[in-house]
Amino acid sequence: MNARTMAKVLRRRSLAVVDRLSYLPVSRLPLNIMLNVLVSQRWLFTGLRPAADYLIAHTTAVVPGIRVKRVSAPVQGEWIWAPEAQAAVAAAGVVFVLHGSGYLICSSRTHRGFASHLSEYSGMPTFAVDYRLAPEHPFPAAEDDAFAAYRWLLAQGHDPAKIVVAGDSAGGHLAVALALRLRSEGMPAPAAIALFGPLIDPSYRACIADPRVRNQPLDPRTAKRAVALYVGDHDDQDPRLCLLNADLSDLPPIQLHYGSREVMRADAEAFAAQVVESGGRCDEQMWPGLMHGYWLWPRDGGLTSLQVAGHFLRTTVTEANAAS
Numbered sequence: 001m002n003a004r005t006m007a008k009v010l011r012r013r014s015l016a017v018v019d020r021l022s023y024l025p026v027s028r029l030p031l032n033i034m035l036n037v038l039v040s041q042r043w044l045f046t047g048l049r050p051a052a053d054y055l056i057a058h059t060t061a062v063v064p065g066i067r068v069k070r071v072s073a074p075v076q077g078e079w080i081w082a083p084e085a086q087a088a089v090a091a092a093g094v095v096f097v098l099h100g101s102g103y104l105i106c107s108s109r110t111h112r113g114f115a116s117h118l119s120e121y122s123g124m125p126t127f128a129v130d131y132r133l134a135p136e137h138p139f140p141a142a143e144d145d146a147f148a149a150y151r152w153l154l155a156q157g158h159d160p161a162k163i164v165v166a167g168d169s170a171g172g173h174l175a176v177a178l179a180l181r182l183r184s185e186g187m188p189a190p191a192a193i194a195l196f197g198p199l200i201d202p203s204y205r206a207c208i209a210d211p212r213v214r215n216q217p218l219d220p221r222t223a224k225r226a227v228a229l230y231v232g233d234h235d236d237q238d239p240r241l242c243l244l245n246a247d248l249s250d251l252p253p254i255q256l257h258y259g260s261r262e263v264m265r266a267d268a269e270a271f272a273a274q275v276v277e278s279g280g281r282c283d284e285q286m287w288p289g290l291m292h293g294y295w296l297w298p299r300d301g302g303l304t305s306l307q308v309a310g311h312f313l314r315t316t317v318t319e320a321n322a323a324s
Contacts, residue, residue: 042135042229045104045105045135046136049105049133052105052106053106053109053110056110057110059297060110060111060112060113060114060296060297061113061298062112062113063082063083063113063119064083065082066080066081066082066112066116066119067079067080067086068080068112074148074152075129075145075148075152076129076130077108077127077129077130077149078112078128079125079126080115080116080119080125080127080128081119081125082120084121085120085124085125092123092124092162093124093162093163093164093191093314093317094126094127094158094164095118095122095124095126095127095166095313096126096127096129096150096153096163096166096190097111097115097118097126097129097166098128098129098131098165098166098168098171098172098178099111099128099168100168100169100170100171100172100196100197100199101170102170102199102223102227102229102230103142103170103227103229103230104134104226104229104230105133107130108128108129108130111128111171111296112128113296114168114295114296114306117295117310118194118306118309118310118313120310121306121310121314122309122310122311122313122314122317123310124164124313124314126166127153129145129146129149131146131149132145134230134232135230138229138230138231138232139231139232140240142170142230143174143177143178143181143240146175146177146178147178147182150178150190154188159320160188160190160191161188161317161320161323162317162321163191164190164192164193164313164316164317165179165194166193166194166313167193167194167195167196167198168196168198168293168295169196169199169292170199170227170230172196173198173200173243175195175198176198176251176254177240179193179251179252180240180246180247183250189251190252191252191253191316191317192252192253192312192313192316192317193251193252193254193255194254194257194309194312194313195254195257196257196258196295196305196309197257197258197259197263197264197292197294197295198256198258198264198268198271199264200243200244200264200267200268201242201243201244202227202230202231202236202241203236204220204221204223204227204264204267206266207220207223207266207267208220208221208224210265212261212265212266213265213266216292217291218292220263223263243271244267244270244271244274247278248271248274248275248278249278249279250279250280251278251280253280253281253282254275254280254282255282255308255309255312256268256271256282256283256284257287257295257305257308257309258284258285258286258287258290259288259291259301260286260288260289260290261289261290261291261292262290262292263292264292269284272284283312285305285309287301287302287304288301289301290302290305
């Protein structure tokens with residue numbers, strides 16, 4: 001067994017152990033103690049962010065054979081081409097990736113694995129933007145940066161009918177907020193949006209009351225305190241922040257993925273229902289046994305989730321290509 005195969009085996013076994021331990025109620029205690037300390041001592045985020053990013057970046061699985069290109073100006077981020085996307089021409093489309101982690105940590109580098117799987121399964125390159133993070137840069141800094149990056153893609157000649165957006169956790173919140181911002185400013189919308197365990201309501205009201213999350217590793221009350229660092233002095237029920245208070249009509253087609261153990265499952269379900277009630281399309285994909293963040297360390301059902309999302313994004317762009 002070579003070193004690469006051994007590393008894959010060890011990663012899978014480690015993830016299996018972590019998954020089993022996460023079912024134990026005691027697993028919630030250390031995670032939430034750590035998060036509460038970080039929230040109460042904001043300066044720690046700046047100091048520990050590089051270490052957290054390094055850990056995530058070096059434990060997530062990246063598709064072999066990818067090509068990476070950094071962009072430093074006028075926006076920051078990175079392009080990813082999986083082998084399946086390297087033969088694609090620019091007109092084929094692009095997946096605009098918005099990373100998650102509470103608007104507090106992570107980057108295009110931590111989400112390189114996530115982006116590479118989306119590139120592999122969609123057959124398109126991905127561009128993941130590095131937006132400014134809280135608490136140094138509260139709302140609406142991240143939204144402004146996502147908006148600027150989308151405008152940059154348009155300026156690069158990408159047809160909005162062939163741009164699709166994918167976002168996880170806070171990045172899912174940002175993906176919807178971007179679509180709402182584009183609509184309000186009269187700019188062309190992306191062709192589709194894929195969401196993974198998205199943040200919907202920063203008050204976490206429904207999630208805190210949801211009995212299904214009581215044994216989950218992440219306490220929604222702690223998550224609320226963390227996301228409040230991004231909300232800052234704004235009202236967390238502002239429609240730009242609480243998506244359930246926004247006008248959700250006329251959004252691009254949405255595919256929403258979450259696990260049965262998702263801490264924000266109640267909000268995801270409410271959001272999907274509200275989009276449909278507003279006359280839009282939101283296809284829910286619920287994956288049994290999976291919890292928040294499964295898309296970063298995908299295996300079994302997690303990989304299938306990414307495959308389904310990639311097919312959804314590719315089909316949307318293929319239809320746009322056929323119509324042009």
